[in-house]
Amino acid sequence: MRGNFKSNGNGNGNGNGDGVAMGALYTSPLTPHASPVGLSRRHFLAALGVLALPLPALAGLPRRTLLAAAADDGGPFFEAVNGGAPLRLPTRGHGMLPIPGSDELILVARRAGFWLARIDWRRGVEVQRIAPAPGRHFYGHAILSPDGATLYTTENDIERGAGVVGVYDAATLTRRGEFSSHGIGPHELYWLVPGRTLAVANGGILTLPQSGRDKLNLASMAPSVAIFDLPSGTLLSSHALSDNTLSLRHLARTADGTLGIAIQAESPDGRDVMDTPLLAVLRDGRLTLAEHLPGWGGYAASVAAVGDVFVATALQGDVILLWRSDGSFLGEVGLQRPAGIAVDGERVYVSNEMGLIAELDVARRRPTPLATRAGVKWDNHLVVV
Secondary structure, eight states, rough: OOOOOOOOOOOOOOOOSOOOOOEEOOOOOOOOOOOOOOOOOHHHHHHTSOOOOOOOOOOOOOOSSSEEEETTTEEEEEETTSOOOOOOOOOEEEEEEEOOOSSSSEEESSSSSOOOEEEEETEEEEEEEEEETEEEEEEEEEETTTTTTTEEEEEEEETTEEEEEEEEEEOOOOEEEEEEEEEEESSEEEEETTTTEEEEEEEOOOOGGTTTTOOOOTTOOOOEEEEEETTTEEEHHHEEOOOOEEEEEEEOOOSSSSSSEEEEEETOOOOOOTTTTEEEETTEEEEEOOOOOTTTTTTEEEEEEEEEEEEEEEEETTEEEEETTTTOEEEEEEEESSSEEEEEEEEEEETTTTEEEEEETTTTTTEEEEOOOOOOOOEEEEEEO
């Protein structure tokens, strides 16, 4: 997969293979993996003295195209798996937002991000790239209004260290304004009532460009889920957990209307976070922790919903987790370094940091590997188009 694509030259290097402008990328094709992938949690494998258990034979590529950000030895890139061409990125990409009725998407740089791009995913071409407004940086996610006319992004007011939601014309990516996220470190956004009621997960963690990804306020972090009236941007309600060290980041919603929030546990006092909860649920106006077991590793990389079931990837715990919408625990599926999740009706796709893309049978709690890319580290999100 080769190409000769041009960049607008606005890349912002950071020394981790990131100083590369958006452009053509050649990668090896998806191939059967050369080594087995673990099916059990890391601590369970260690206790048994087993390095890994084999997955079933490869079943073939996904039936649909999957959008994913990733990295390899050459640095970060974006790819539309099974339907598009890859594209080098200036820094790591994070949230992806397909534009309905087109082969384009919005890709937002990982925090602290200084670019947002419109990409033709089928051709692997950057169509447009913008920088944040002066004194702002992106926090990795965006969402479109139901009519496709307005784009909302999570951003940081650098001088005040306060979260804002940027408002853009979706067609031109011209910035129209902003409103407060009523928190620090806003991350993912989700429509509760399309076009009218918006949820924003405020992670509560302060980062600044001059200190990179260093977390500057762990002792005083204040994560929350804020609910807004749109288009006014008026705060309707704000919800927080009693444990302010549990950063609230990614969002999903079950069929019964329960909002699930993936957790990243922090440790201002140096305590081990291996056994912390990884999901909170906002249900009937109350934010509570879902049931949890020890050993999940303190970090849910992604969360999605299938019917009334939440699915989350515990990257540090080598396990995929399942809950009912009321927060009761359903079970787990072992997979080494699980990362992104994409839902297509009843089909669930999962990626990991070892180049694997698998289809997850939620009912049987079994992953079927579809393909692997040697040397590729898939990022936290997958999107089906």
